[in-house]
Amino acid sequence: MSAQKKDKNPYKICTWQPESECVGCALADNLKCRFNRGDLIHFMGLFIMFALPSFIGVILGGWGWYLLGWFAFSMFFFYVWESYILCRHCPYYAEEDKTLHCIANYGVYKLWKYAPQPMNRSERIQLFIGFLILIGYPFPFMLVSGQYLFALIAFWAAVMFFWTLRKDTCSQCVNFSCPLNTVPKERVDAYLQLNPVMRDAWKRDAEENQIS
Numbered sequence: 001m002s003a004q005k006k007d008k009n010p011y012k013i014c015t016w017q018p019e020s021e022c023v024g025c026a027l028a029d030n031l032k033c034r035f036n037r038g039d040l041i042h043f044m045g046l047f048i049m050f051a052l053p054s055f056i057g058v059i060l061g062g063w064g065w066y067l068l069g070w071f072a073f074s075m076f077f078f079y080v081w082e083s084y085i086l087c088r089h090c091p092y093y094a095e096e097d098k099t100l101h102c103i104a105n106y107g108v109y110k111l112w113k114y115a116p117q118p119m120n121r122s123e124r125i126q127l128f129i130g131f132l133i134l135i136g137y138p139f140p141f142m143l144v145s146g147q148y149l150f151a152l153i154a155f156w157a158a159v160m161f162f163w164t165l166r167k168d169t170c171s172q173c174v175n176f177s178c179p180l181n182t183v184p185k186e187r188v189d190a191y192l193q194l195n196p197v198m199r200d201a202w203k204r205d206a207e208e209n210q211i212s
């Protein structure tokens with residue numbers, strides 16, 4: 001039997017359809033709905049601006065080995081926890097591939113199955129807890145060792161990271177149920193109309209929440 005070519009877009013998500021099919025779509029200029037290398041570099045640059053002073057501050061403070069704990073938590077968070085509570089709900093996750101190709105967590109191995117329904121309340125709360133641990137981890141080490149300047153730079157970079165992200169990315173991101181997402185409802189509805197698998201899952205979710 002000849003090997004059948006795998007469908008790369010089994011959920012028929014428009015983000016993964018051929019780009020030629022997007023011609024004329026009114027959402028194209030308002031959503032980050034297709035992978036763009038520039039968006040990924042922008043995201044990574046913002047994160048590095050926070051991570052770099054944190055690294056330096058922790059090392060100069062004499063706690064360098066404890067960065068391994070930060071690295072281990074980051075791996076767990078990006079590959080397992082955040083991937084489950086946030087990314088598996090994202091249209092970028094719907095692509096049939098072992099790794100994620102998106103504008104932030106590019107290259108993460110996909111452990112979970114795509115979940116077209118919105119994030120639930122517990123997942124939204126967990127996301128904030130995860131961010132708090134991820135961003136907060138280096139600060140105690142810098143503060144107890146008197147690395148106040150690097151702590152201040154890292155704190156400012158973390159504020160800028162979230163401020164810029166929310167302004168430039170969350171306002172156009174297609175993971176609409178993320179608690180940081182600020183895409184206007186009419187655009188969310190328009191995207192859902194183009195994606196029946198998501199639209200039906202969101203509808204079912206809304207009905208279940210009304211009943212409970």
Ligand code: SF4
Pocket residue numbers: 014015016021022025026027028031033034191194
């Ligand atoms: S919303 Fe969908 S169809 Fe429209 S431009 Fe984005 S990916 Fe293409």
Ligand code: SF4
Pocket residue numbers: 086087090091092093100102103104105106175
């Ligand atoms: S939620 Fe963000 S990081 Fe996760 S898959 Fe979507 S775009 Fe990537």
